[in-house]
Amino acid sequence: QVQLVESGGGVVQPGRSLRLSCAASGFTFSGTGMHWVRQAPGKGPEWVAVISHDGINKNYADSVKGRFTISRDNSKNTLYLQMNSLRAEDTAVFYCAKRGSGSYYAMDVWGQGTTVTVSS
């Protein structure tokens, strides 16, 4: 079945970097756009970034633009999120999500999430 498994979260000091990974299985990863979405404690989800199936087209939320980079390795069925210059307000559970099969504009499968805590 379709599965997304995030990893790479942890506790990091403000200003430092972290790279998240999302291992995909059960679908044609190389043919599917992917998202990162985060959810701060007690808050609603916040969309972070999207990448096209071939890695060419990317877009970011204003809150992370210039600090975060989304990428993918289709040979490894893996999605990445490089996070630099981390701030306390980046503390959240980070989910990867697959672009919808029925709709390009929905997210039809989500991973279980990985927690990022930015604190000194």
Added chain:
Amino acid sequence: QSALTQPASVSGSRGQSITISCIGASSDIGTYNYVSWYQQKSGKAPTLMIYDVSNRPSGVSNRFSGSKSGNTASLTISGLQAEDEADYYCSSYTSSSTWVFGGGTRLTVL
């Protein structure tokens, strides 16, 4: 991009129907028929319930339905069941080629 506006909470008795509103803007809900609704149970990841305003993914109960009018989208759950108790989030594609979510609505089934 401002978050979409949802009521913080709604409640209903088993068997009744409830509707959750999601207010956006002309740059998102008002222009695009790309509204999705997600259900999130405690400690779990969100799951897709409705896409493109009113379409249900395979496996989602037909008790769930969606609609849109102007800048406002709505999710209706009919025949409420205890298992429907969860947080619900709307989301829309935007004119900036980004996505925006609502703040969420907690559904309590009495």
